[in-house]
Amino acid sequence: MSGPDSRGRADAAAGDASLRLAQRRRRMRRLALQALFVAAVLALLAVFAHNVSVNLQMRQIRSGFGFLADRAGFDIGESLLPYDAASTYAQALLIGILNTVRVALLALVAATVLGVMIGLARLSRHPLVRALALGWVELARNIPLLLQLLALYMVVTQFLPDATEAWSLGSVALLSKQGLMLGAPTALGTALLAGLAAGAALAVGGVRLVRRREGGLFAAATAGLAGLAAGLALGWIGAGLVGGWSRPALEGFSVVGGAALTPEFLTLWIGLSFFASGAIAEIVRAGAQAVPQGQWQAARALGLQEREIVQRIVFPQALRLAIPPLASQYMNLVKNSSLAVVIGYPDVVSITNTAINQNGQALECVAIVMAVYLLLNLLTAWLMNAVNARVTRAPR
Amino acid sequence: MIQRFVAAAVSLLAFAGVAQAGKTLDGVRSRGVVACGVNTSAPGFSSADSQGRWTGLDIDLCRAVAAAVLRDPEKIKVVPLNSQQRFAALQSGEVDLLARNTTWNLTRDASLGAVFAGINYYDGQGFMVPAKLKVDSARKLNNVALCVQAGTSSEKNVADYFATHGMKYKPVVFDTAEAVQAAFVSGRCQALTTDISDLAGARAKLPNPDDYQVLPDVISKEPLGPAVRRGDDEWFMIVRWSLFALQEAEELDITQASVASLKTASKNPAVLRFLGVSEDVGKLLGLDREWAARIVAAVGHYGESFERHLGARTPLGLPRGPNKPWTQGGLMYAPPVR
Numbered sequence: 001m002s003g004p005d006s007r008g009r010a011d012a013a014a015g016d017a018s019l020r021l022a023q024r025r026r027r028m029r030r031l032a033l034q035a036l037f038v039a040a041v042l043a044l045l046a047v048f049a050h051n052v053s054v055n056l057q058m059r060q061i062r063s064g065f066g067f068l069a070d071r072a073g074f075d076i077g078e079s080l081l082p083y084d085a086a087s088t089y090a091q092a093l094l095i096g097i098l099n100t101v102r103v104a105l106l107a108l109v110a111a112t113v114l115g116v117m118i119g120l121a122r123l124s125r126h127p128l129v130r131a132l133a134l135g136w137v138e139l140a141r142n143i144p145l146l147l148q149l150l151a152l153y154m155v156v157t158q159f160l161p162d163a164t165e166a167w168s169l170g171s172v173a174l175l176s177k178q179g180l181m182l183g184a185p186t187a188l189g190t191a192l193l194a195g196l197a198a199g200a201a202l203a204v205g206g207v208r209l210v211r212r213r214e215g216g217l218f219a220a221a222t223a224g225l226a227g228l229a230a231g232l233a234l235g236w237i238g239a240g241l242v243g244g245w246s247r248p249a250l251e252g253f254s255v256v257g258g259a260a261l262t263p264e265f266l267t268l269w270i271g272l273s274f275f276a277s278g279a280i281a282e283i284v285r286a287g288a289q290a291v292p293q294g295q296w297q298a299a300r301a302l303g304l305q306e307r308e309i310v311q312r313i314v315f316p317q318a319l320r321l322a323i324p325p326l327a328s329q330y331m332n333l334v335k336n337s338s339l340a341v342v343i344g345y346p347d348v349v350s351i352t353n354t355a356i357n358q359n360g361q362a363l364e365c366v367a368i369v370m371a372v373y374l375l376l377n378l379l380t381a382w383l384m385n386a387v388n389a390r391v392t393r394a395p396r
Numbered sequence: 397m398i399q400r401f402v403a404a405a406v407s408l409l410a411f412a413g414v415a416q417a418g419k420t421l422d423g424v425r426s427r428g429v430v431a432c433g434v435n436t437s438a439p440g441f442s443s444a445d446s447q448g449r450w451t452g453l454d455i456d457l458c459r460a461v462a463a464a465v466l467r468d469p470e471k472i473k474v475v476p477l478n479s480q481q482r483f484a485a486l487q488s489g490e491v492d493l494l495a496r497n498t499t500w501n502l503t504r505d506a507s508l509g510a511v512f513a514g515i516n517y518y519d520g521q522g523f524m525v526p527a528k529l530k531v532d533s534a535r536k537l538n539n540v541a542l543c544v545q546a547g548t549s550s551e552k553n554v555a556d557y558f559a560t561h562g563m564k565y566k567p568v569v570f571d572t573a574e575a576v577q578a579a580f581v582s583g584r585c586q587a588l589t590t591d592i593s594d595l596a597g598a599r600a601k602l603p604n605p606d607d608y609q610v611l612p613d614v615i616s617k618e619p620l621g622p623a624v625r626r627g628d629d630e631w632f633m634i635v636r637w638s639l640f641a642l643q644e645a646e647e648l649d650i651t652q653a654s655v656a657s658l659k660t661a662s663k664n665p666a667v668l669r670f671l672g673v674s675e676d677v678g679k680l681l682g683l684d685r686e687w688a689a690r691i692v693a694a695v696g697h698y699g700e701s702f703e704r705h706l707g708a709r710t711p712l713g714l715p716r717g718p719n720k721p722w723t724q725g726g727l728m729y730a731p732p733v734r
Binding site (some may be wrong): 056058059060064073074075076077078084085086131154157158162163177178182210251252253254262263264341342344346350353354356357358359362 | 483484503504507508531536546549555558559565567568569570571579582584627
């Protein structure tokens with residue numbers, strides 16, 4: 001029964017087999033090459049690590065991460081967690097990381113709100129608004145951030161009065177060279193934590209509610225921010241009512257009590273927000289302008305108001321284009337926060353600088369800082385990718 | 397600063413087996429200069445004048461070493477370093493000698509790959525405040541906003557001091573001495589803390605020094621001295637004995653003006669030995685017999701150097717205090733040069 005058919009099939013089978021073999025061989029070769037490359041990189045790293053440890057030992061320089069458990073012995077100007085000189089290096093670094101996260105997060109929110117507003121203002125029909133927005137953008141993004149921070153810090157510290165002559169703002173806050181001292185709940189940490197938790201819950205609830213009513217992205221974002229603010233206010237007031245208030249007051253030549261927003265923090269927060277808002281405004285504007293004119297015309301033909309067009313038609317489409325460049329702006333912002341060192345804000349770089357000089361372990365400390373920024377930015381990228389995936393999956 | 401860390405890291409990464417031991421002297425001789433790590437700007441210790449010439453007590457020590465080793469006090473390469481760069485620069489071999497008003501303590505001596513060669517200034521930490529604050533003692537500085545430089549021993553001393561006395565303070569920390577002083581002058585901090593010699597220098601630089609006062613309290617001991625890389629005993633000996641030669645010359649009353657004539661005129665065996673006339677102790681250090689004479693001819697003895705840069709006739713106006721020779725009740729005491 002061996003006809004030409006079956007032979008053909010056998011040939012085909014043989015051909016398939018040889019093809020599969022060739023494919024497998026190619027795959028194996030590629031795998032082997034990749035494995036070789038990885039091995040070479042690992043070997044290089046191992047040589048580096050070995051050389052470092054040999055060199056350090058030869059020069060009798062202490063190495064390793066054991067120092068993290070040692071007593072730090074220096075104080076830190078502002079910290080979200082309890083800290084004093086008896087704490088460890090690990091705790092000091094944690095305070096620094098939290099300070100970096102705090103200023104970066106707040107600047108991120110402020111820069112986004114400002115950036116969206118300025119970006120949309122750039123498209124306004126009023127020439128004055130357009131000109132002002134253009135001026136803002138050019139000022140924000142054409143002067144190096146370092147200079148902006150130094151200038152702003154100088155203005156803040158020269159312009160504000162001494163603590164003894166602090167300006168009183170409605171008896172709940174004092175503004176001086178020591179910073180903005182606010183009346184605050186005595187249990188400040190609890191207030192912030194509770195406020196954040198309540199704020200997150202309210203924000204999620206607000207966004208859900210708006211989405212269920214088919215509200216636009218704009219309305220959802222507003223609801224989210226409003227929820228967060230309301231939650232923080234609730235936590236603040238609640239903790240104050242339960243645990244009592246601490247009011248800033250002049251004691252000797254210093255203002256004591258309350259919660260302090262130091263000049264260093266304010267400068268960095270304002271500076272980072274302003275600088276990033278310029279770039280974000282341009283991203284928003286570019287995104288909005290990339291939405292085809294036909295969309296505007298169609299929306300107008302449907303009789304939609306100008307505001308509705310922006311909020312319901314243009315902005316959601318612009319967002320889709322804006323998110324990838326926005327993500328890289330956010331990452332820039334996180335990295336730029338390391339300029340804190342020049343104005344004395346105790347961020348993770350500043351505290352690491354101190355640590356390096358107290359214990360001399362520059363390699364380990366710099367490695368830790370690099371890892372911290374890498375992780376922070378990977379986290380930012382991951383979050384932005386998640387947002388991006390959601391936005392692009394939305395029905396067109 | 398990051399560049400320097402990277403440079404140090406790269407040198408550590410790439411060149412295993414660059415042996416340092418015994419090599420510094422060879423390197424200095426083949427390069428023809430002594431690379432000196434100094435403070436970026438510490439009046440009296442190391443600062444550049446309007447012609448760009450570096451002067452100060454630490455600079456004089458560098459010149460002394462250059463005079464001893466290279467027979468020319470001008471053959472120094474000044475490398476200004478801030479406080480965080482200093483040990484990295486020494487470790488990486490960027491400088492041969494760290495003369496940067498640096499406090500000698502156990503951690504630095506034992507774990508940074510450096511070793512201190514002696515003490516060229518006995519200092520202590522203090523506070524400067526605006527006169528209008530009307531504070532007469534550091535004990536009245538409770539709740540003060542305090543400007544301090546990052547990564548100094550001052551940062552730790554002040555933490556200990558305020559904890560010991562149950563007082564609170566808010567540190568405001570900057571990278572450079574200039575930024576610390578600017579913040580203090582702007583009024584961001586009500587007090588500035590560092591070594592008293594530094595405070596005197598900072599005060600002298602201010603437009604109106606009389607508006608500021610240095611408090612009498614001394615909260616720590618700060619022996620400042622030169623450091624060299626570990627594991628190079630030959631170089632260590634040269635730096636250490638160059639410093640001792642400055643101090644010994646003052647004890648023997650050999651001055652910059654008299655050193656040449658004393659070679660023939662002196663009857664004192666110790667002087668003749670020191671100047672290499674009667675004995676050659678220089679060869680034990682790997683140097684020639686004139687090494688100490690050249691040091692004194694270049695910068696004078698320790699007392700002359702002190703008076704020139706820090707003493708009563710300078711803007712700093714610092715008293716000799718513990719930096720007098722032991723024969724006058726001070727702490728400066730060099731082992732015999734013999």
